[in-house]
Amino acid sequence: MHFDAIADDRQPAAVDPRYGSTLGRGPAHAPVVVPAAVATGGGVRFAAHAAPLGGCDLTVAGEGQPMGQPIGQRIVVRGRVVDENGRPVRRSLLEVWQANAAGRYRHVGDQRAAPLDPHFAGAGRLLTDDDGGFRIVTIRPGAYPWHNGGAGMAWRPAHIHFSLFGNVHAQRLVTQMYFPGDPLIDHDVIIQGIADATARRSLVARLDIDGTLASDQALAFAFDIVLRGRGATPFGL
């Protein structure tokens, strides 16, 4: 596969004075551009038993999550993972994690005064199907406050963390999905670290009104992901 440069305004700045955590931590040097057939032609191949094919459901019982309905707005997030040519990225690992409806993570590092939901752990994984597709059932996460260094208090918009492996090492991506119409997005230094407005918009899910009206169980959202790389051969790589 071929990989092109990503424009600076389509990715978050490595060092951003508005986002104090990056100071002294974000690399000062630009990455070294290098042809590397091993990295662009191969990568981790997850076994079929690594994760369920095509979808996962964060609202049902799992490890550390007893049987019972989690509190909050049930949602279904559907989408496809494709490459820059629009070709499906098949059988690739996708992992998600998120806060609960109150905006609290089930994580030792989140001890703020918002309730934990005993019926919600907030993590899942799947392998994309042969169309690159995925379907995630979960509940809509809440916003949460955090201290942005010297800038003081900030609130993250509701978001779901997405981690993707793609089919080759160089496609690896960790990103976040946001919800349409969330007024906190314009005030969030993390998404605003991406200068290009269309790049930011690509991280905001779309309400799938048809899918929503077809259901009496959950709101439906659509979120597609484009991984780097083009020129994959027809049989996957």
Add this chain to the structure above:
Amino acid sequence: MDDILPATPGHTIGPFFHDALGWAAAGGGDGGGYGGSVEIVIEGSVEDGTGERLPAWLIEAWVPQAVDADAQAGSAAPGLRRLADDASGRFALHVPAPPPGQPAAFVTLFGVGLTSHRFTAVFVDAAGAPLLDAAPAGRRPTLVAERVADGRYRWTIRTHGERETVFFDYR
């Protein structure tokens, strides 16, 4: 179907990923299954420009030379190692010795303070590796782990500053 779609941007991994991602392979190091290859361990830490450890970090290592043995051992992710920060702040990466001219591992780094993932690689032999030679000569040592004993190496990842680790943009 040969439009070029714009790639989805990356984001910081944030501080709350550990439980979600911990299911996958850890540091290796169960000691067996490498089919006669020598196993080496690379130990180190992830630091910022002042020498402080990053508050949270995740190292993923892709180890092509471990794939066959991992698969035979039934791993769900053959060739993958995942190492996250813990109370010690250190990592221990167990891999079979790499073939000549290859890194011991292709590494992807994530962390608080990093707004996107970073690709790098760690070498235990500085000679004759094309990927290592692609780095500027003065910065190559940041990719070479220092031998401390037979089969034991030390490698510090520095995300910023004077001895900043080389990160790659693969094409």
